[in-house]
Amino acid sequence: MDHDKRGDWENWLREYLEAPVDDIYELPIIQDLALDRLDDDDIELQIQRLMPAAAVKNNFCGKCRGQLADWPALGLQENQVTTGRALDTKEVEAASRMGCHFCQFMLSVLSTRCLLQFRIIEARLSFLGNGATASLGIKRKSSDKWECWINWPGRFATEPPERCDWKSIVEFQDEGTEVKDEDEDEVGQFLFLLAAWMKQCDERHKCAVQYKGESELPTRLISVDNGLRLVTTKSLSSGPVKYATLSYCWGTDDFIKLGQNNLESFLQDIPADGLPRTLRDAIEIVQKMGIPYIWIDALCIIQDEDDYSDWLKESVRMHQIYGGSYLNIAATCAKSVDEGFFHTGDRKRFAFLSRFDEHHRKGAYLFFVENAATNTIIDTHLSTRAWAFQERLLAPRTVYFGDRGMAYECRTDLKFGDLPLPFDSWMAVKVLPPDEPYPWHLIAMIYSEARLTHGSDFLPALSGVAKRQHEITKDTYLAGMWKEGLVRQLCWSRVDVLPRPEWRAPTWCWASGDGWMLFQINLPADEGKAHHSEYHAEVLDAWTRPADGVDPFGAVVGGELTLASASLIKANTVGIIEKSVVVGFSTSSVRVSIDMDCEIEEAHEPIYVLPMVSQTVEDEQGTFPKRPEIYGLALQRSGPRRGHFRRVGILQITSWMINSWNSSLEDQELEAACRELVRIMQEDGPFVAKDMCARTREAGDGKCFVFTIE
Numbered sequence: 001m002d003h004d005k006r007g008d009w010e011n012w013l014r015e016y017l018e019a020p021v022d023d024i025y026e027l028p029i030i031q032d033l034a035l036d037r038l039d040d041d042d043i044e045l046q047i048q049r050l051m052p053a054a055a056v057k058n059n060f061c062g063k064c065r066g067q068l069a070d071w072p073a074l075g076l077q078e079n080q081v082t083t084g085r086a087l088d089t090k091e092v093e094a095a096s097r098m099g100c101h102f103c104q105f106m107l108s109v110l111s112t113r114c115l116l117q118f119r120i121i122e123a124r125l126s127f128l129g130n131g132a133t134a135s136l137g138i139k140r141k142s143s144d145k146w147e148c149w150i151n152w153p154g155r156f157a158t159e160p161p162e163r164c165d166w167k168s169i170v171e172f173q174d175e176g177t178e179v180k181d182e183d184e185d186e187v188g189q190f191l192f193l194l195a196a197w198m199k200q201c202d203e204r205h206k207c208a209v210q211y212k213g214e215s216e217l218p219t220r221l222i223s224v225d226n227g228l229r230l231v232t233t234k235s236l237s238s239g240p241v242k243y244a245t246l247s248y249c250w251g252t253d254d255f256i257k258l259g260q261n262n263l264e265s266f267l268q269d270i271p272a273d274g275l276p277r278t279l280r281d282a283i284e285i286v287q288k289m290g291i292p293y294i295w296i297d298a299l300c301i302i303q304d305e306d307d308y309s310d311w312l313k314e315s316v317r318m319h320q321i322y323g324g325s326y327l328n329i330a331a332t333c334a335k336s337v338d339e340g341f342f343h344t345g346d347r348k349r350f351a352f353l354s355r356f357d358e359h360h361r362k363g364a365y366l367f368f369v370e371n372a373a374t375n376t377i378i379d380t381h382l383s384t385r386a387w388a389f390q391e392r393l394l395a396p397r398t399v400y401f402g403d404r405g406m407a408y409e410c411r412t413d414l415k416f417g418d419l420p421l422p423f424d425s426w427m428a429v430k431v432l433p434p435d436e437p438y439p440w441h442l443i444a445m446i447y448s449e450a451r452l453t454h455g456s457d458f459l460p461a462l463s464g465v466a467k468r469q470h471e472i473t474k475d476t477y478l479a480g481m482w483k484e485g486l487v488r489q490l491c492w493s494r495v496d497v498l499p500r501p502e503w504r505a506p507t508w509c510w511a512s513g514d515g516w517m518l519f520q521i522n523l524p525a526d527e528g529k530a531h532h533s534e535y536h537a538e539v540l541d542a543w544t545r546p547a548d549g550v551d552p553f554g555a556v557v558g559g560e561l562t563l564a565s566a567s568l569i570k571a572n573t574v575g576i577i578e579k580s581v582v583v584g585f586s587t588s589s590v591r592v593s594i595d596m597d598c599e600i601e602e603a604h605e606p607i608y609v610l611p612m613v614s615q616t617v618e619d620e621q622g623t624f625p626k627r628p629e630i631y632g633l634a635l636q637r638s639g640p641r642r643g644h645f646r647r648v649g650i651l652q653i654t655s656w657m658i659n660s661w662n663s664s665l666e667d668q669e670l671e672a673a674c675r676e677l678v679r680i681m682q683e684d685g686p687f688v689a690k691d692m693c694a695r696t697r698e699a700g701d702g703k704c705f706v707f708t709i710e
Contacts (some may be wrong), residue, residue, distance in 0.1 A: 050094035084136030251336025318464035328395035332402035568684025643694025
């Protein structure tokens, strides 16, 4: 048995040592490691045995003290790379438990993705008698800044691995930088910082305009002075009312909520002992911050299962409730209402500041994962929840509590603990001033990935942000889309192709399906590119019907899109590649793929392509040649009515977003495919359009055929 294992692992080791290190995480030699089983009890025993030898002093173990003492004297030129200390993951965890800040930092980075794989590789190397270990990679970026990363065991990289862990940064701070001793009362330290940030925000920023009585108050609030009780805001004196809001996950366990059966008793007293931990922690925070009221959905909205009337009334007012709050409090890592806010025992360390008085230079060093501040907000369990995404964007300021520490975000600033870290992720939407519209293509893209317990909440959970956007732009809202520039918005595609959910929006709306979505033609046009667009379709009408008959920003129960075009192309299904349908055309040899919106259900039915936009794209610097792009909606007949269709996917011929069929196309082939498709549009398209349209109209530009998409 061991002989067979040794042979297999020796073959694996040869492949592992020869594999390109930059993308090694995605290779089968790493992914297949998941089949190995580690002895967790033995690993724990080894860690405990190593703990006394860590020799932690002044927040660092002996090995890290040696590494950091030499940090300024590494002798590296700019962009030169070297290897730092050896890293055994068990030794790092042992020192981390003993209080070594740098080991806690490295263990936190590893734990985000690769710790299990590193440990399996360590076990295999040990079995084979190979003493290679992981190591610290260091690259000098400037006189005061270094990049560092963790190399795979036995491997060496010249750049931070793209998919293994986050790139870390080390910056030298001048000698006058204050380095605070860690307070044993970490929660007290957090709240002290929060009070200072909010005072600064009140005095210097414009965030406060949101809670000076300009917004309509929630129907109910919880008073936290002299015990807890529910109050109706109609009974409060006129003038500004300062209240906090809470963003959190309920989880699956039952807990005390407001209902008709306890409404009267809650107006007298809410028993604090009966509340779950997250709610108690939130109330403790607002009490210590001197905020007299808090709004918590479970305690301020009647949650009776047989009567949703109060929830329907209150859920459409989230832009007022969160937009009018003095402070929003977010439990970022708690997966249930019982986990609470303060993760001090198992908090990961993604940034720290430490002083070294070494003869080369005196000062402090700031260590941080490159996107530490950003990911404290967007890379958390709470951030995946659709309601929480809206709450963050609506609130004028939010404090985030999680296992990475505390972060604070207002419309002007972002802070991570007391460290000066940057906010620099393209996937993050920064909270904006109340009169500035959000970049909707980014809002939609991020929200499309969010999760919901009830799919029917998909549009209601975005309604507050949509209502805010409408108040600024005055545009007409259409179930996640906007009437202005609708032709470009219709060119969206699904990255994740999932089963089609129960109906919640017309098929032409991205909100009709689940999974990550991208607008292929960004709104506004992609930065750095010049677009020369030709529109092949015109929107004649677009509407959605509100579920309650009144609110256009919530759930809908119907909707149609009416387009006029000069062309409609009938496609012949050739085959299916992964989640795309490969099609051809009767008068041409060209083959293209249609990226489906949902899992392919009725690929045998004829597919029609309604051309939408063709354009030429080039970067403004002229680095790349001009490239053609063509986008068209993939449609199938919807019922017996002539000219009525449903959207099933998108056809896109583009070198910027290459699909599974044309991924090997060179520029010349791409241009030829575009020219051929244009020929089919012009020669064959009008005949098909005439046969399939709902009606015709007079149009000087040739867009005389009218189609309805449901």
